[in-house]
Amino acid sequence: MRAVLTAWLAFMVSATSAFATPKDDVTHFTLENGMDVVVIEDHRAPAVTHMVWYRAGSADEFPGTSGVAHFLEHLLFKGTENMEPGELSATVARNGGTDNAFTSYDYTAYFQRVAADRLELMMRMESDRMVNLRLDEEDILTEREVIIEERNQRTENNPAALFREQKNAAQYLNHRYGVPVIGWRHEMVSLDLDAALEYYERFYAPNNAILVVAGDVEPDDVRTLAEEYYGILPPNPALENRARPQEPPQTAERRVIFRDARVAQPYVSRSYLAPERDSGAQREAAALTLLAELLGGGTTSYLAEQLQFEREKAVYAGSWYSGDRLDDTSFTVVVVPKDGVTLEEAEALMDETLADYIERGVDSEALERVKMQLRASQIYARDDVGELARLYGGALAIGLTVEDVQAWPDILQSVTEEEIIAAARSVFNKDRAVTGYLMSEEGDAS
Amino acid sequence: MRASLLAFAAWLLAMPALAAVEIDEFTTEGGLTVWHVEERSIPFVTLELRFRGGASLDPESKRGVTNMMTGLLEDGAGDLDAQAFARARDSLAASFSYEARDDALSVSARFLTENRDEAVDLLRKTLTEPRFDEDAITRIRAQIVSSIRSDLKDPSAMAGNAFDKRVFGDHPYSSDKSGTLESVAAITRDDLMAAFEDAIARDRLYIGVVGDISREELGPMLDELLGGLPETGAPLPPEADPQFDGEVRVTPFETPQAVAMFGQPGIPFDDPDYFAAYLLSTILGGNGFESRLMEEVREKRGLTYGVYAYLAGRDSADIIMGSVQSANNRIAEAIEVIRSEWARLHEEGVTAEELDDAKTYLTGAYPLRFDGNGPIANILVGMQIQGMGRDYIDTRNDRVEAVTLDQVNRVARELLKPERLSFTVVGQPEGL
Numbered sequence: 025m026r027a028v029l030t031a032w033l034a035f036m037v038s039a040t041s042a043f044a045t046p047k048d049d050v051t052h053f054t055l056e057n058g059m060d061v062v063v064i065e066d067h068r069a070p071a072v073t074h075m076v077w078y079r080a081g082s083a084d085e086f087p088g089t090s091g092v093a094h095f096l097e098h099l100l101f102k103g104t105e106n107m108e109p110g111e112l113s114a115t116v117a118r119n120g121g122t123d124n125a126f127t128s129y130d131y132t133a134y135f136q137r138v139a140a141d142r143l144e145l146m147m148r149m150e151s152d153r154m155v156n157l158r159l160d161e162e163d164i165l166t167e168r169e170v171i172i173e174e175r176n177q178r179t180e181n182n183p184a185a186l187f188r189e190q191k192n193a194a195q196y197l198n199h200r201y202g203v204p205v206i207g208w209r210h211e212m213v214s215l216d217l218d219a220a221l222e223y224y225e226r227f228y229a230p231n232n233a234i235l236v237v238a239g240d241v242e243p244d245d246v247r248t249l250a251e252e253y254y255g256i257l258p259p260n261p262a263l264e265n266r267a268r269p270q271e272p273p274q275t276a277e278r279r280v281i282f283r284d285a286r287v288a289q290p291y292v293s294r295s296y297l298a299p300e301r302d303s304g305a306q307r308e309a310a311a312l313t314l315l316a317e318l319l320g321g322g323t324t325s326y327l328a329e330q331l332q333f334e335r336e337k338a339v340y341a342g343s344w345y346s347g348d349r350l351d352d353t354s355f356t357v358v359v360v361p362k363d364g365v366t367l368e369e370a371e372a373l374m375d376e377t378l379a380d381y382i383e384r385g386v387d388s389e390a391l392e393r394v395k396m397q398l399r400a401s402q403i404y405a406r407d408d409v410g411e412l413a414r415l416y417g418g419a420l421a422i423g424l425t426v427e428d429v430q431a432w433p434d435i436l437q438s439v440t441e442e443e444i445i446a447a448a449r450s451v452f453n454k455d456r457a458v459t460g461y462l463m464s465e466e467g468d469a470s
Numbered sequence: 471m472r473a474s475l476l477a478f479a480a481w482l483l484a485m486p487a488l489a490a491v492e493i494d495e496f497t498t499e500g501g502l503t504v505w506h507v508e509e510r511s512i513p514f515v516t517l518e519l520r521f522r523g524g525a526s527l528d529p530e531s532k533r534g535v536t537n538m539m540t541g542l543l544e545d546g547a548g549d550l551d552a553q554a555f556a557r558a559r560d561s562l563a564a565s566f567s568y569e570a571r572d573d574a575l576s577v578s579a580r581f582l583t584e585n586r587d588e589a590v591d592l593l594r595k596t597l598t599e600p601r602f603d604e605d606a607i608t609r610i611r612a613q614i615v616s617s618i619r620s621d622l623k624d625p626s627a628m629a630g631n632a633f634d635k636r637v638f639g640d641h642p643y644s645s646d647k648s649g650t651l652e653s654v655a656a657i658t659r660d661d662l663m664a665a666f667e668d669a670i671a672r673d674r675l676y677i678g679v680v681g682d683i684s685r686e687e688l689g690p691m692l693d694e695l696l697g698g699l700p701e702t703g704a705p706l707p708p709e710a711d712p713q714f715d716g717e718v719r720v721t722p723f724e725t726p727q728a729v730a731m732f733g734q735p736g737i738p739f740d741d742p743d744y745f746a747a748y749l750l751s752t753i754l755g756g757n758g759f760e761s762r763l764m765e766e767v768r769e770k771r772g773l774t775y776g777v778y779a780y781l782a783g784r785d786s787a788d789i790i791m792g793s794v795q796s797a798n799n800r801i802a803e804a805i806e807v808i809r810s811e812w813a814r815l816h817e818e819g820v821t822a823e824e825l826d827d828a829k830t831y832l833t834g835a836y837p838l839r840f841d842g843n844g845p846i847a848n849i850l851v852g853m854q855i856q857g858m859g860r861d862y863i864d865t866r867n868d869r870v871e872a873v874t875l876d877q878v879n880r881v882a883r884e885l886l887k888p889e890r891l892s893f894t895v896v897g898q899p900e901g902l
Contacts, residue, residue, distance in 0.1 A: 068511065071838050101759070110769065113759040118827050120834010122758060139834060169772025176727035177775050177795050181625055285724065288619040323556040332609065333553060339616050362612055393560045400563030400582055406512045407842040 050416070051243035052426040055250060057259045058231030062416045062426065063246045064238035066409035072239035073410045074146040075135040076154070077417040079234070080227035082207075083129040083200035083268055083351070089219045091207015094127040095171055096220045100134065101125075102163045104156040109163065112149045119145065129201055130350045131421035137410065140240040147253040154228055155257055157221075164217050172213065175206045183284035184462060187293075191460040194278045195295055198269045199351055229260030234420045238413035266423075271297065271352055280460040289339075290463040291360040292370045297456040298355040301347035301432075303424050309347030310435045311447035312355060316345035317394045318444070319381060320357060324390065327357070330377050337365050337373055350422045355451050367461045382448050386441035398436050491840050493850065493860045494685055500693035502672070505850040505860070507680045509843055513583040515681035517593075518847040519696075520855055522674040524574040525647035526707040526786065527665070533642075534649015535657050538607075538614060539665040540570040545606040548595035552606050555592070564589040566596065570647055573785040574855065575669050580844070583682045590695050597670060598698045602662045611654060618648050625729040625896045629793075632721050633731040633894040641710035643787060671703030672696065678850030680843040710787035714890040718805065721896045728801040728897030729793070732808065734890045736781055736788035739856055746873045746881040748781060752828045753820050754811070755779025755792050760827070762815065766807050767794065773804040790885075802901035805893055816886040819879030833867040 051063040082093045103109040116123040121138030136146045179185045189204050196202030207215070235254060237246045274297055301309040320327040320343025331338035340360040347353060357378065361370040405412060419429045494506045525536045544559075544566055546552040559566065564581040577597070581589035621627035631646050638644035648654070675696065679688055714734050737747045755763045755778050767777045779792030796804040820828075840846050853862055895902060 068509070069837070069841050071841055110759065114827070117757055117760045117831045120831055120836075120838065122835065122838075124758075137838060139837070166770070166772040170768055170775055173727070173773070173796060173800075174775040176797055180726040181729075181795075286623045288623045289616050322560070324553060324560055329553065336605075336609070339612050360616070389557075393557065397560060397563045400514075403512060403514055403582060404580065407514075407516075407844060410841070 050426065050430075053247065055230065055255045057255060057257060059250075059254050059257075060234040060420055061246065061250050062234065062236045062413075062420065063241060063243040064236070064409055064412050064416065065241065065243070066238065066406075067240050070140045070240045071137065072140040072143050072237060072241055073135060073137050073413045074143060074150065075133055075236040075238075075413055075417050076150050077131050077133040077234040077236065077421045078227055079131060079232050079266065079421050080223070081128050081130040081132055082203065082205040084227065084266065085200065085203075085223065086219075088211060089215065089223075090203045091171065091205075091212045092215055092219045092223050093132055094206055095168070095212070095215050096223050097125050097127045097132050097134075098167050098171060099159055099163060099220055100153050100157065102167070103158050104153050105158055106152050106156060107149065112153065115145070115149065121146075127205055129205060131418065133414075133417060133421070135413075143237065143241060143246075144249055144253075147249050151253040151257060154230065154233065154254075157224055157228075159217060159220065161217060164215075164220070168212070168215060171206070172209070175209060175212065178206060179204070180209075183282070183286045186284065187280075187282040187460060187462045190282055191280050191293065191295065191458050194280050194458045195297065195354060197271060197274060199271050200268060201349070201351065226260075226262075229263060230254055230257045231259035232263055234417055236413045236417040238409045266350065268351065274456040277454040278458040280458055282460065282462050283465050284462075285465045287462055287464040289360060290367055290461065291358055292367050292374065292459065292461055293356060293358040294371075294374065294457055294459045295354040295356040296451050296453065298345060298353050298451045299347070300349040300351065300353040301422075301424060301428070303428050306347070306428060306432060306435050307439065307443065308447055308450075310432070310439050311443040312345045312451065313347060313436065314391070314394060314439055315444050315448055316343045316355065317397075318386060318390055319343045319378075319448075321394070324393065326381050326387075326390075327359070327377055330380075331359060331373055335373070337362055338370065341374075341377075348418055348422060367463065371459065378448075378452055382445060382452070386444050388441065391441060391444075395437055398433065402433055491846060491863060493863075495860055496685055496689070498689040498693050500697045502675070502677060502692050502696060503854075504677045504679060504688065504692060505854060506678075506683075506685060506688055507843075507846055507850070508684060509680055509846075510682050512843070513682050514843070515581055515583065515586065515679065515683050516843040516847040517577075517579040517581075518678040518851045519577040519579075520676040520851045521575040521577075521670055521703070522573065522676070522785070522855065523669055523703065523706055524576075525570045525572055526642040527668050527704050528642055528647075528649075531653070532649075532657060532661055532665070533645055533653045534614070534647065535661050535665040536575065536669055537570040537647050537649065538610060538654065538657055539600075539602075539662045539669070540568045540575055541610045541614065542602055542606055542662065543568045543596045543600060545610060546601045546603055547592075548599040548601075550595070551601070551603065552609075555595075558592055559589075562589050562592070564592065566593055568596070570669075572643060572647060576851075578844075578847075586683075586691075590691055594695045594698070597696070600666055602659050602666075604659070607659060607662070611657070614648055614654055615651060618646075618651055618654065621646065621648070625723055625725050625727070626795075628721060628723060629729040629731045629894055629896040632719070632896065633733065633791075636719065636892070636894060637712045637714065637733060637789070638710050638787070639713060641786065642707055643710050643784065667700065668704035671700045673702045674706075675699070676851045676854040678847040678854070680847040680850070707786055710784075712787050712789050714887075714892045716890045716892055718893040718895060718902055720899055720902055721894070722898060723896050725897055726797060727795050728798050728895050728899045729795050730801060730805060730893050730895045731791065731793050732779075732805075732891060732893045733782070733789050733791035734887050734892065735885075736783065736790045737885060738788045739783055743877070743881050743885070745869045746878045747885055749825060749828045749832070749870065749873055750815070750820070750878055750882055750885070751779060751781050751790060752832060753824050754815055757828060757831050760831070762811050763792070763794075763808060766811055767804055771803070771807065773800050773807070777804070777808070798898045799900045801895060801897065801899045805895075805902070809888065809891060812886060812891050813888040815882055816888050817883075819882045820875070822875050825873070825875055825878055829870055829873070832870050836867055
C-alpha cells in the first residue's frame with residue numbers, strides 16, 4: 025500500500041498495448057436478444073475470466089447526477105430478488121475466485137476470475153443482477169459514504185488528480201468527458217435511489233451488453249450457457265442510440281493554473297482535442313498512436329532525447345494518446361522541469377520541441393523500432409488472456425467491432441511517416457488545447 | 471421470494487484441478503541452480519533473477535545507494551551509452567526491468583525467441599559491465615530527488631515511512647530505500663561501484679525461467695549470462711527487532727483524508743502455525759470484500775473505500791500490518807472499529823463457517839496464480855527464496871486444509887495482541 029510512483033510516472037502508460045490475438049482463438053456471435061458475445065480461448069491453465077460490459081458510462085449520465093454510473097456499479101454488489109446483499113462476491117470467494125468492476129466514461133464492466141468449471145455459476149449470478157437488482161435506502165446511504173471516501177482517496181488527497189480534473193473540465197466545452205467519472209463532490213453527496221434506478225433501467229439490458237469469456241473454455245459450451253442465462257432476458261425496446269452532446273468548434277486557447285501546498289514537483293501538461301478510433305476508420309488514430317510513442321513513449325523518444333538527454337532541462341518528458349473513446353479524445357504532452365527551470369521555460373521548450381519534430385519529420389529508424397515493439401506486443405499479449413478480454417470488451421463497448429480490433433495491428437504497421445506528420449500538424453493546434461501548470465502555492469506563474 | 475443460489479453453489483465446491491506446472495530443476499555446467507518451466511506455445515521467454523539482500527545492504531551512511539545503483543543498470547552498459555543501449559533493447563522488443571526491493575534486487579527480463587541471443591547479450595552487459603557515467607548519475611539522481619520530495623508531501627508515502635521508522639528502529643527497514651535528500655546528494659560513483667559489487671553475486675542468486683526454451687538451450691545461455699558474476703557479495707543484514715507500543719501516533723499534514731498504517735508482531739513462514747495464521751489474517755483483513763474489517767468498516771459503516779490487514783513477511787522481520795484511509799472527521803471511528811475487531815477476534819476466534827469459507831477461497835485461488843509465463847517465473851524465484859521445495863505447489867493446499875478450528879482459534883489468542891496494535895496516522899484527524 026505504499027505509494028512509490030511519483031505523479032508523472034503514473035502517466036507513463038505505453039500505447040504499445042495495441043495488440044490482438046490470433047484470429048482463430050477468438051469467436052464472436054450475437055444472441056437473439058442482441059447481446060454480443062466474445063470468446064477467447066487459452067487452454068494453458070484451467071481458469072476463466074468472465075466479464076459483462078455495458079455500453080454506458082459516466083458520459084451517458086444526465087446532467088446534475090455526476091458519478092451515478094459509478095455509484096450504480098457499487099450498488100450492483102448489493103442484493104437482487106434472488107441474492108442477499110454481498111452474496112455474489114461471497115459466492116465467488118467461496119469458489120476461490122476474485123471479482124470486481126470498473127466504470128469509465130464510455131462503459132461499465134463487471135468481472136470474475138475463477139476456475140473454468142465455475143463459469144455457469146458466474147453467468148447465473150451476473151445475468152441475475154442485470155435485471156433483478158433490489159435496493160433500499162439504507163444501501164444507498166452507506167455506499168454513498170464509500171464512494172465519497174473513494175473520491176477522497178483517488179482525488180482529494182492527490183493534487184495531481186485535482187489538477188487533471190480541472191484541466192479536463194476546461195478541455196471539453198460541451199461533452200460529458202469534461203465531468204469526472206467518480207463525479208463532482210457536490211453532486212455525489214445528493215445522489216439518491218431514484219437516480220441510480222433510473223440509470224439502471226435505462227442502460228442495463230442484454231441488448232446494451234457485451235459478454236466476454238476468456239480462458240479454458242470451448243466456444244460451443246459458452247454459447248449454450250450464454251443462451252440459457254443471458255439469452256432468456258428480454259431486450260430493452262426503449263434503448264436509444266448513443267448520441268451525447270458533442271463538442272462545438274474549439275476556437276480559444278485555454279490555460280489552467282492549479283496551486284496546492286502539497287505539490288512537491290511542478291510540471292506543465294498540455295492536452296489537445298484529438299480524434300478517436302472509429303469503426304472502419306482507424307488510420308488517423310493509428311498515426312496518433314505511433315506519434316505518441318515516437319514523440320514521448322520512453323527513453324528513446326524525441327522529447328526524452330531532446331529535453332532529458334541533450335539539453336538536460338527535464339526530469340521527465342513524454343506524451344500519450346489513447347484512441348479508445350466513443351467521442352473526441354485527447355493527446356497529451358508533459359514536461360517535468362529540472363530544478364532551476366521554470367514552468368514558462370518548460371512550456372517554451374515543449375513548444376519548440378513539438379515544432380522541431382514536425383519540421384524534421386519522422387526518424388525512419390525510430391519508426392521501425394516502434395513498429396517492431398508493436399509486432400512483439402502481439403506475441404507478449406497472448407500471455408495474459410485477462411488483458412485480451414479487457415481489450416475486446418473495451419473496443420466493442422465504444423462501437424468498434426471484432427474486425428476493427430483484429431485489423432488494428434496491420435493498420436499500425438502500414439502507417440507512413442507522412443501520415444504521422446500530417447496527424448501531428450492537424451492535432452497540435454492550441455485553439456483546441458488546454459495548457460496547465462501544476463504548482464505549489466508559493467510558485468511563480470507570471 | 472429470495473431463493474438462494476447457495477444450493478447450486480454447494481455441489482461445485484469440489485477442488486478445481488491444479489494447473490499443470492512441471493518444474494524442471496537442474497544445475498548448469500557452470501554450477502547455477504535453475505528452476506525452469508518449458509512452455510512452447512508462445513515464442514518468448516520470461517527470466518526472473520533475484521539477488522537476496524537488495525536495499526538492506528546499504529551501508530548506514532549511504533542509504534539509497536543500492537536503489538540508485540539499480541536505477542543506473544539500464545542507463546548504458548558495456549560499449550553502449552544510455553541512449554544507444556535503449557535503442558538496441560527497443561530494436562529487439564526486449565524488456566528488462568531492475569528493481570531494488572527491501573530484501574532483494576530483482577531483474578525481470580522478457581525477450582522473443584527470434585532474437586534471444588542478442589537480447590541475452592545486452593542483458594549480460596548490464597549485469598557485468600555497468601558504466602555509471604557521470605551524466606547518467608546526474609540524471610538519475612535528479613529523478614530520485616524529485617521522487618523523494620514528492621513522497622515528503624504524499625500522505626500515503628509519509629504514513630508508510632513514519633510507520634517503518636517507528637517500528638524498525640535502526641534496521642535498514644526503518645527508512646525508505648530511496649534514501650534521504652541528504653544521503654542521495656552525497657552518493658559518489660565509487661559508492662555505486664561498491665554497491666554493485668555488494669549486491670550482484672552468485673552466492674545470493676535465484677533463477678526462474680518460463681517459456682519457449684529447452685533445458686539444453688537454457689543451461690549454456692545462463693552460464694554465458696551469469697558466469698562472469700563474482701562468487702560472493704556483502705554480508706546480509708541482521709534480524710530486525712520490530713517494536714509495537716500500542717499507541718496511535720499522528721503526523722499532522724493538511725489533507726482531507728487521513729491515512730493510517732497499523733501493525734503488530736507477526737509469525738515466520740517456517741512456524742508450524744503459519745498456515746493457521748494465514749487463514750486468520752485472511753478472515754480478518756484479506757479476501758477482498760469478505761473480510762471482517764471490510765464488512766465492519768466499509769460495508770456496514772461506509773467509513774472507507776478500503777481496509778486491509780495481512781501477514782507481512784520479510785527476510786529479517788515478520789509483522790502483521792494493515793492500512794485504512796478515512797476522512798479526517800471519521801478516521802477515529804475507523805480506528806476504533808479496527809481495534810474492537812482485533813480484540814473480538816483475539817477473544818472469540820472465528821466460526822467454523824468463516825474458516826471453511828477462507829479455506830475454499832485460498833485453495834481455489836491458488837491455481838489461478840499460475841496464469842502466464844511472467845507470473846509463473848515470479849512464483850519460481852519466490853519459492854526458492856522462501857526455501858520451499860518444488861513439491862510445495864502440490865502440498866500447499868493440503869496444508870491449508872489441515873488447519874483445524876481449534877488451531878486457528880488458539881493462534882488467534884496467542885498471536886493477536888490488541889494491546890500492541892500500533893497506528894501511525896498522517897492527516898488532520900479529529901478526536902485522536
